[in-house]
Amino acid sequence: MNSRDKILEAVKSSQPDQRPLPQLQFESYNTTDAPTAFANVLGTIGGATHFVNSYDEIEEIICAEYTHAKRIITVCSQIKTGEVISSDIDPHSLEDVDLAIIEAHFGVAENAALWVTDALVPERVLPFITQQLAVIVKKEDILFTMHQAYERIGNMDYGFATFIAGPSKTADIEQSLVLGAHGPKTMRVFILLNA
């Protein structure tokens, strides 16, 4: 018998009697406060939030805040700053990216996580390899809890998807928090009020 069948047989003979799956019934919270709650949580995990009224305003902030960024990649079509990359680019060629500007499907207020799938980033490594990350999300796309998040995700098809919450970090040396472990050292989220 091969290992697959051996394991499956051993598991089947050991597993206990059927136990039912529970219902997921959790409080949904009032989402009108979600963008503010999101910004507060993001602040505690090392990120920054800007409430903006237009893409032009985002562009202005980017020009003012990232003056040292040499290579900027833009995935959002409304942002003119930065180069556009195609989906068949070699991911290794992104090693010198200083800033990536991407969009998120939605954000989650309880943990400041943003849902990004490969439909929104042409190359999976982009939001990780870039030195700094900027993410744009619409105000009405800020949910409150992870339960609402997975309701929204539903059967969405993707090859790769991720929740991103703040800049990459580590506290592996004496529990001292350091931002910028392997991924972005900073993260800025633009919440669009009137899109």
Added chain:
Amino acid sequence: MTNYADKDHASLAEKFNVDEPRVNWHDETLWWVRVKRDKASKSLPEWELLRETASQIKNNVLSNLSEYLIQFEEEATRNGITVHWAADAKEHNEIVHGLLQKHGITRMVKSKSMLTEECHLNEYLQQQGIEVIDTDLGERIVQMRKEPPSHIVLPAIHLKKQDVSDTFHEHLHTEKGNYDPQFLTHAARLHLREKFLTGKLALTGVNFAIAETGEFVVCTNEGNADMGAHLADIHIACMGIEKLLPQRKHLSVFLRLLARSATGQPITTYSSHFKKPRKGQEMHVVLVDNGRSIQLGRKDFRNSLKCIRCAACFNTCPVYRRSGGHSYHTAVAGPIGSILAPNIDMKQYADLPFASTLCGSCSNVCPVKIDIHDQLYKWRQVLMKEGYGSTVKKMGMKGMTFTLSHPGVYHFAGNAGRWVLRNASFIVNNKLNPWYKQRDMPSPPEESFGEWYKKNRK
């Protein structure tokens, strides 16, 4: 790698306890992590409902595990992932080595996977001439020092920044005596970036795998799993068979619990869902049993398979905090490791269920409600019955049984003990008494309860 094979928890803990200020630092730091966990859990009014729901989902998983495994294999295969099955550690290691060999690759970047620690994959691959680069910062530090991780979430928690600085000076030629964590982390970032960019094969662990969709989720704060996987031509993800969840929506419960329980963060920085390989990439999942199906058949101990490796039970455990992870001489230390290890080898790990005060704090913080301290107690009974208890414990137990079943002997022993503590404390306050280590014996009461009761009975 340090050999702990012939050691037991008590003697290894004694070694750790030699440096008292360091033990105090270790104790206080982990307690601080536990406090952060408390704060995070109390910020959610539905915390207890989350724990209960997670526990019930995991009970359902264990009761349908064979069906979920088949479903996962089917869906993952449909997604373009190659699924492998490994009955034990040896087969797991051979599968990974086989893939490296097939592609003629001699170096592998690896993100944190306690399963590969359990299987001793690094040692195995090194013997085959493969270079393994651990990419989690803490794991890279202990790998350079040729030590195993001492904690499943904080692998280098037993080290001080001076140790890390010395290690980096030796291996990465950083400035000697620069202890700044920011500086040291940056040096590691540059060092590992080069490894990511030149890595052809990346191995990651798996936090959760979804039967319904055939995808798997990897959580990190550093982003090392993603850096490795998205730059490599081949991605291998290794998982214990118990990591399955029925449906995608169940992730909402577990992602709310995991990081809050582990470090007090609301979620890890990255919760990455891998469903299909990217264009031109190969993606493999290795499903590993290695004793899990046996544990599933042990009614009293099967609940240990619900564990999501958050390490909350480590951080709260008074024994772990004061004895350090290496004293457990197994890949997963702490209270949960002490109920997992004897399943794999009763003889080698017979000491671990005794490395506990049975205070129950571990069970109280467990996000999936594993009855950890009850299982520690039950393992003690199994181990003594099977003849794996230490001679000292057996003699002690026999002595206690005799004393407790003979009232005359009991009263005499009580009186003698109190007399000794009062008048001749040197008899017990010495090295021969294990209870005297790191503490003084208490002052004895004036009289026993029996004596008091006789006097005061109306």
